[in-house]
Amino acid sequence: MDIFDRLKAAATDDWNSYVDHAFVRQMGAGTLPQSAFQTYLVQDYLFLIQFARAWALAAYKSRTPADIRAAQAGLAAILDETDLHVRLCARWGLSQEDIESAPEHQATVAYTRYVLDCGAAGDLLELHVALAPCVIGYAEIGNNLTPNGIAALADHPYREWIGEYAGEVYQGVAAAARKHLDELAARSMTEQRFDELVAVFAKASRLEAEFWQMGLDSAQA
Numbered sequence: 001m002d003i004f005d006r007l008k009a010a011a012t013d014d015w016n017s018y019v020d021h022a023f024v025r026q027m028g029a030g031t032l033p034q035s036a037f038q039t040y041l042v043q044d045y046l047f048l049i050q051f052a053r054a055w056a057l058a059a060y061k062s063r064t065p066a067d068i069r070a071a072q073a074g075l076a077a078i079l080d081e082t083d084l085h086v087r088l089c090a091r092w093g094l095s096q097e098d099i100e101s102a103p104e105h106q107a108t109v110a111y112t113r114y115v116l117d118c119g120a121a122g123d124l125l126e127l128h129v130a131l132a133p134c135v136i137g138y139a140e141i142g143n144n145l146t147p148n149g150i151a152a153l154a155d156h157p158y159r160e161w162i163g164e165y166a167g168e169v170y171q172g173v174a175a176a177a178r179k180h181l182d183e184l185a186a187r188s189m190t191e192q193r194f195d196e197l198v199a200v201f202a203k204a205s206r207l208e209a210e211f212w213q214m215g216l217d218s219a220q221a
């Protein structure tokens, strides 16, 4: 069991409330209202800007070139990801300026500032634990939504989103992040700290679930 599996096992309910959220299930089934997806995607762009800062903070909190490289890879993955958001929003007639001027939703503020605070007040390991649900969770969701492979998504309304996270490139990014987290824990975690890290991991997973919920709620409003 690597450190990620241990954290997940200790926070199963919170983890499942995130990766198996109704938003995810409806997206997989293709029944998610497009307005929910649009609200989510605009907020997600704003979220990614703050998460880019969190990965930059990870570089600052690093003491080894390997840790700085891991932070660099996370930052690069975020910038690649925002291309998807800009492309999809352009199709709905939303420009980059429109997205960037949208007000941040409370769920976006809560999640991003929580992670940034873990990084500011805690050490590098705590920051990476706070980032783990985001990075590794989306890879798990991408996998869960493609039981028959990416090619089977041909006419799926959310194929680009699902394909991004189920794709080989992103699966590789998440696997590398998971390995890095395990190495970092082997180097700097004491068993006395495990419960404290579980609390951070569980909280970040709940904030992910609340982020999905924000998207769903917008369609009912």
Ligand SMILES: Cc1ncc(C[n+]2csc(CCO)c2C)c(N)n1
Pocket: 044, 047, 048, 051, 074, 075, 077, 078, 081, 133, 134, 135, 138, 208, 211
């Ligand atoms: C709410 C929310 N959670 C997770 C991700 C996924 N994600 C965030 S940053 C990143 C790149 C590597 O750090 C990835 C894949 C997202 N887009 N939105």
